[in-house]
Amino acid sequence: MPVTKLIAVKTFCLQHDIPADFILELHQHEIIQLVVEKRNRFIPIKQLQELERIVRIYRDLQLDINGIQTVLHLVNRLEEKDAEIMSLRNQLSFYNTFQHK
Numbered sequence: 001m002p003v004t005k006l007i008a009v010k011t012f013c014l015q016h017d018i019p020a021d022f023i024l025e026l027h028q029h030e031i032i033q034l035v036v037e038k039r040n041r042f043i044p045i046k047q048l049q050e051l052e053r054i055v056r057i058y059r060d061l062q063l064d065i066n067g068i069q070t071v072l073h074l075v076n077r078l079e080e081k082d083a084e085i086m087s088l089r090n091q092l093s094f095y096n097t098f099q100h101k
Helices: 009-016 020-028 045-061 065-099
Strands: 006-008 035-037 040-044
Touching (some): 006 009, 006 045, 009 020, 009 040, 009 045, 020 040, 040 045, 045 065
Antiparallel strands (some): 006 040, 035 040
8 A cells, every 4th residue: 555645734734824624624625635544634745736726725815615616627727728729739730840841
């Protein structure tokens, strides 16, 4: 079984000056995953970057959970569209190289 690196919810909340209830609410809405070991809650390190993005959205835009979900959905869609545009540009570039030969 692979070892998962974790950070305690308490530690994260202290470092970012946010209430632990906020993290629990994110978990309840399935926005983030938590690991429970010996009655303590932990955040997988692999989710840290996304959680820090969520905290910035929460602070900067002062949104509730539904607003955060909406913003995350829109950001994910933009990232998908950016990847799609890049793929299409690469395909176009590929076909253009054949036309100029």
